Amino acid sequence: MSPSLATTPPAPPAEPVYNPRNYLNAEAGIASWLLTRDHKRIGIMYFVGTTMAFALGGLFAMLIRIELLTPGPTIMSAMSYNRMFTLHGVVMIFIFMIPAIPGIFGNFLLPIMVGARDVAFPKLNLLSFYLWAAGAIIALYGMIHGGADTGWTFYTPYSTTTVTKVVPILLGAFVIGFSSILTGLNFIVTTHTLRAPGISWMKMPLFVWSIYATSVIQILATPVLGITLLLVAFEHAFGWGVFDPALGGDPILFQHMFWFYSHPAVYIMVLPAMAVISEVIQAAARKNIFGYRAVAFSSLGIAFVGFFTWGHHMFTSGQSTLDAGVFGVLSMFVGIFTAIKVFNWTATLYKGAVRFTTPFAYFLGFMFFLVFGGMTGIALATVSLDVHWQDTYFVVAHFHFIMVGGVIMAWLAAIHYWWPKMFGRLYSEGWGLVSAVLIILGFNATFIPQFLLGNSGMPRRYYSYPERFWPLNVASTAGASLLAFGFAIIAIYLAISLKWGKVAGPNPWGSRGYEWGTLSPPPPENFLEQPVFDRPPHDYSEELPGMEVTHAT
Amino acid sequence: MQPEAYVAHHFPNLRQQEHAARLGMWLFLATEILLFSGLFTGYSVYRFLYSEGFEQASRLLNTTLGTVNTLVLITSSLTVAMAHHFSHQGRGKTAAVLLFVTLLFAAAFLVIKGFEWTSDFHEGLLPGRFFTSTEVSATGGPMFFTLYFLMTGLHGIHVIVGMVVLCVLMIQCWIGKYDHGYATPVELGGMYWHLVDLVWIFLYPLLYLI
Amino acid sequence: MVQSRNSVGEEHAGLARYWIVWVALLVGTVATFLMSRVHLPSPFHLLTALFIACTKSMLVVLFFMHLWDHGGANRLVFVTSLAFVALFIGLIVLDNGTRFELTNPARGATLKQEPPGPDLIMPEGVPVPWQGHGNPLAPDPQEKPAGQAR
């Protein structure tokens, strides 16, 4: 099988073939995994690790929702509840979501998509994984020994005076930050120096563009988080207060420094999701993207303008009116780049050849949630509206629309889309659609009531609440259980497919993304021979009978 | 041993690999700059708020030692740059000697810094609530020293890390690892050291002079 | 490939360039030191010192770190990082400079009217946050009736 996308490959075999010598079985033994420098294996290790983190964070989320089932105490004390939502935030954001898509799919696919054998610094890549693992373990240590009750935002002076174990959590996040920096560094250098002949910047898959933009943010923003968390840890441990108001410190400065990272961090999470969607939509519609340049450059635009908007988290904090205006108007511009992407994705379907598959179902969910979540984000940046919504469930619902409705949907779409490539086997499409429907419905039921809760004035991080908020909270909890049920189904049928799934063959979707030109699962060297990239990715403008290897149906 | 022997399996040629290494190093240095920028931001804000207190506090520092340290660090930067130059020409032994000189300068920097910290300690010029000096009348003295210790401390950690890196490079130069026209590690190590110098160039006027 | 300029260029730079840069750096250091002894009006003090520091650092970056000879990507990385640092510091200082006048206690502003009651804190006397021990709800010792004070 020639990896070339264009030069007359042999006719596809009648039955799909499982690549007998692949990255999964090329070497055997635990050590070959733990010491691997193969980007694909590192991607799989991230998959296993971050999925466990997701399960843990999801467990915390369910406990929070159960606690909020009644206005008073339900199953835990206020202290436990405060720890729960802190750990839910820390686990989901730092341990799961920031490394998830770049760590799993960035690692697995980016080198393949640029036609390289590996990332630029394979050892650094492995180190980055172990830093992630170390950070996760440090944070886990903190959780077991009491957890923290500060919220994932670690606002001072609460975080510097709390008696809970906030220092290990801070250090864990700090170490994970380093992992994130090294991953970003690796991807940028890989994109710059290891693109195969034929892949110019304007022929790179859009996935690579988005991951590249993500990496830029990781490089520029994460160090600021590092130093900020260290300062808080110092203040907590030794009383060297930079933010301590008793010593003339300014707690608002902490918020500035924290959001200088944490706002761009939203894009660290969302841009990879957009990366996935750009690929999934082109394959599902059998059509090249509408406005390649617009989508590619809007990723860079998000990375760039995303840095100028952090102050919109602080409209009610005592920040100056002028700064609020500056940040407010700049926030409007960052919304534009997302709008460009959304319109171009929609327009991609025009004159396409669309097939409804599980990844496409998640794409549909993603589109609605991203538009609604993004537009409510713009609404939140409309300064005077934010005064009412700041720190209420409206904000909670907004960012869950982006994070769950956007990122998790894209993550699920990515898992379902690239599962055959990663493991060479197909999952049950029927169960895939069932769980997609469950998740999309459950998601709406969980978070739309939270918008209304925010409107009616329920602040976030409330352990107990006045009874007028009760019905909407019950609705939200009911939705959350539906959501959990959907995830459980996915875990089951994916696990089954690993061993008993139908063999996928190299290209079950008939996709013309570069990564589908190699075997499934890919051989350790990615391509058996150096491929020729003489067409842009996802070019479906003519029929290539030899290439259409679709076994998905 | 030809330079081509250093090419890793996934790079097409040495030039591309060097390019990648250099770009990677610049990206890393960018993260270092942003790491320090957090402290510089703190400094800017509090200097803006407590300008008088900061000026009074800064006068309590030993400007002579600070100036000497600046000169020491600048000279060490020169010797590192020269070491890179010679290793690139294949003269590993000369490079090793120059790196050794750099390490001496670095050690001198730390020793001087140590003296300074000790005297600050005795005078009660300590961070935050440990600040006991009565010589700063305006608000902001404790904050200045918090930032002073955090900034010089973080810089000091970078000096120590740089020394370890340079020490390894010195040994590698001496045993002839870079005698064949491939000296990228020396260049990268040197860049790290220059960054340490770069940060100090800003710390010196901000902390000692104004 | 992006790398259009040949990185071997620095080979020709020679040692002389290093020495010249070194002398320039020494001169710069002495110059800042001397400038700090000259009495200048308030902002210029800071500006000259920062100007000299920037010049010195440019010399280090361009010649010791070879950015002069390096390709576009490296320059872009460096310039971008500086731009973001400037933005970071700039917007935060802008915030501090334009806040509501009572927000920043030490900038000469005080409350026009003394707040009544025991628990309000004057802006210049900043409150001590609860240190994680003791009791947040316990009244302060001073609040105790006179006869019972410790």
Next chain:
Amino acid sequence: MNEFMRKLLFLPEEGSAYAAEVDRLHFFVITVTMISATMVALATLYFFVKYKRKSETQATPRVEPKAIHEILFIGVPLGFFLLWFAIGFPLFVKLQNPPKDAMDVYVQAKKWMWKFSYPGGPNGTDVLRVPAGRPVRLLITSRDVIHSFFVPDLRLKQDAVPGRYAQTWFTASRPGRHQVLCAEYCGIGHSAMLAEVVAMDPVSFDAWLAEARRSSVPSAQDWPGEGADPRATLPEQGRRLAAEYGCFKCHTVDGTRHIGPTWLDLYRKSEKLEDGSTVIADEAYLTESIMDPAARIVAGYQNNMPTFQGRIPAPEIAAIVEFIKTLRTDAVHPEPSKGPVYVPVTGYDPTRASR
């Protein structure tokens, strides 16, 4: 129409003219948001139905966007976004700049209560009385960590940051009651840190203020000498007494374990004793534990507590028990206004405020 939208979106009542203005913008923004999200979803569905895949090897035409497409994609949303900003930001500026004739009230947040002080007195907790129809400026600060003064009915929120003041203002449009919530996470009592804004008609407000100032002066003289403030509620007295007797050296009220069991949520709690049996910490048990601590020790704690038999008079013990009964994390006050508890303005050493 507005009223319908307000109900549909679960927004609380509009307690001020500002709230009504904000809501109008809110309806505009949310309507556009819902329409655009629906339109994108419908367009996607339409394309999906119209352009269903016909064969496995179907080729599709390359469609490249014209410049006008991308200009529209950028221009239309940007136009809306900037319009919203142009409407929203001036409203915010208005909120940040109180009118000159506004009445000042100092607000101090503290774990987990709100204190309101009027210049010239009086000074109370948890109920802020304001005249309807007159602007009120709030100067907000905090004593410990960051809190946030949030009145949903007034669409008003301002963080209380320790060590610095923030300001905000409002004009309640008519007499009524508006709940105050703490919106910035501040610890275990965060969700119980409720208060109330009571808007009164201006005439009765003036009368109330004059009365409160008059009555606070004489009582100030007899207060410090007495053991308790006669106007304080029983739990208030209990808190003061507990501090005097040094209870807080061993017992916390925030849920943390110290030398003795915490008082938070202690009342009616089922405690496991050393001998394995359990006891409900009701009034009787709490009283017994003060008088004869060694009688029934909670498992896991040492018998360190001295007996207070004969050292605390019975009414005072009752006050302390009442205080313990109020320490509940689930304390949600559907009607927090039981009348403000005012402490006198004078009688304090003003220097103690500064550190």
